[in-house]
Amino acid sequence: MIGQAGLPAALLTPTGPELEQARDLIGELAGGGYAATYGALGAVASGMAGEAIRALRSGDVEAAGRILRQLAAADLAACELRDRLVEQGPAEDSDPALGGLDEVVMRAQATAADTDRDPLDRARADATAHAIARTTYVLTGRQIRMEGNR
Structure with a gap:
């Protein structure tokens, strides 16, 4: 049986600067295209799951939390951008x-x-x-x- 190893919410919640950085990066990569937000998120998230798993396996909880926060920030930034593009409607x-x-x-x-x-x-x-x-x-x-x- 595997014991529960919970990570504190503070380690998993993106900070303001992390979220702003993700918004800038996703916005730059997506270039204002709705479908491009998915590709932008994929480019940013590529390899992050493996990094988080390696950090957890090595017991580096802080590194795992940082990686997961970055991933969460990128996901949220992509969702926000898609929502804004939908609100604006087609040109x-x-x-x-x-x-x-x-x-x-x-x-x-x-x-x-x-x-x-x-x-x-x-x-x-x-x-x-x-x-x-x-x-x-x-x-x-x-x-x-x-x-x-x-």
């Missing part, structure tokens, strides 16, 4: 030739214009929208309509 007048990049730009613009958001998030979203629009234009010659474009 209007999407150009199928752009493969959804115009939708990503429109969502990023909406985030940049949202005064309830953190100023840093707004600035990142604005920079992302402009970078994608410029890159798309250079690579395809198709312009993504953006507020302020002429």
Whole structure:
């Protein structure tokens, strides 16, 4: 019979900085795409289960807790991003030739214009929208309509 070895909740609950780091990483990897959040979570979580198991086997409870907190933070960040994308709904007048990049730009613009958001998030979203629009234009010659474009 295996004895119970419980980990304290404090070891398993992501801290504010851990959650912010996970949000930044998931947001950066997902690029504003709903389906991409699953791939982003997979990329972040890859190998974490094995690391946690090795830490537990070696008796390093703190390392196991840290790994599980990071995994929980990444999962929560991906869920939050998907929820925000669902709330925003599909972008209007999407150009199928752009493969959804115009939708990503429109969502990023909406985030940049949202005064309830953190100023840093707004600035990142604005920079992302402009970078994608410029890159798309250079690579395809198709312009993504953006507020302020002429």
